[in-house]
Amino acid sequence: EVQLVESGGGLVQPGGSLRLSCAASGFTFSSYAMTWVRQAPGKGLEWVSLIGGSSGPTYYADSVKGRFIVSRDNSRATFYLQMSSLRPEDTAGYYCAKGGLVGSTYYFDSWGQGTLVTVSS
Amino acid sequence: SSELTQPPSVSVSPGQTSTITCSGHKLGNKYVFWYQQKPGQSPVLVIYQDNKRPSGIPERFSGSNSGNTATLTISGTQPFDEADYYCQAWDISAAVFGGGTKLTVL
Numbered sequence: 001e002v003q004l005v006e007s008g009g010g011l012v013q014p015g016g017s018l019r020l021s022c023a024a025s026g027f028t029f030s031s032y033a034m035t036w037v038r039q040a041p042g043k044g045l046e047w048v049s050l051i052g053g054s055s056g057p058t059y060y061a062d063s064v065k066g067r068f069i070v071s072r073d074n075s076r077a078t079f080y081l082q083m084s085s086l087r088p089e090d091t092a093g094y095y096c097a098k099g100g101l102v103g104s105t106y107y108f109d110s111w112g113q114g115t116l117v118t119v120s121s
Numbered sequence: 122s123s124e125l126t127q128p129p130s131v132s133v134s135p136g137q138t139s140t141i142t143c144s145g146h147k148l149g150n151k152y153v154f155w156y157q158q159k160p161g162q163s164p165v166l167v168i169y170q171d172n173k174r175p176s177g178i179p180e181r182f183s184g185s186n187s188g189n190t191a192t193l194t195i196s197g198t199q200p201f202d203e204a205d206y207y208c209q210a211w212d213i214s215a216a217v218f219g220g221g222t223k224l225t226v227l
Contacts (some may be wrong), residue, residue: 035216037164044166045156045207047216059214095163102170105211107154109175111163 003111009115010059020081022096030074033099056059125219143208185206185209
């Protein structure tokens with residue numbers, strides 16, 4: 001059974017940094033893309049970033065490009081999102097999800113429970 | 122990146138067929154995926170690659186995609202199908218989600 005457990009969320013001041021982690025189990029982690037999707041309170045889903053299987057490639061939403069960095073440690077089956085220069089509009093629940101691939105199209109077939117990030121002074 | 126447009130809400134009576142649309146430029150040329158999210162829960166993939174169901178998803182859920190519109194259809198809608206539904210596509214180097222549709226089963 002696929003399990004994804006996010007951690008690292010919390011309250012941070014504007015301009016601050018935070019690193020989210022996603023611990024994976026139940027599948028061959030290194031073989032799959034992993035993604036972060038966020039959801040502001042009461043709002044819809046917003047894709048944030050994706051890292052391909054093994055060690056890349058990486059993709060980012062325009063709203064986070066240059067501020068967020070996605071990475072993975074296949075030896076630990078863990079996936080990360082380093083967030084810097086945080087803004088109040090980054091406040092959201094952040095989900096990690098396992099990527100599926102059909103052709104050159106990514107989708108998200110298993111999701112974690114999410115971790116809440118609040119950016120406020 | 123491209124945009125995907127969904128109706129904000131759809132209402133149906135139990136047992137009826139629910140139809141949720143997702144519109145985008147030449148969407149029929151891309152694969153579309155559908156996610157169900159119930160209040161306080163994480164999203165769940167219900168349709169992938171336009172019309173395929175993951176294991177464990179009831180046959181009542183089906184999908185289609187042609188032209189500029191993809192459609193999620195739920196036959197014999199049940200009260201527990203009440204949820205937010207999101208479509209998703211991949212646009213060259215980014216994932217795009219629709220704004221979501223709240224399905225209400227009256």
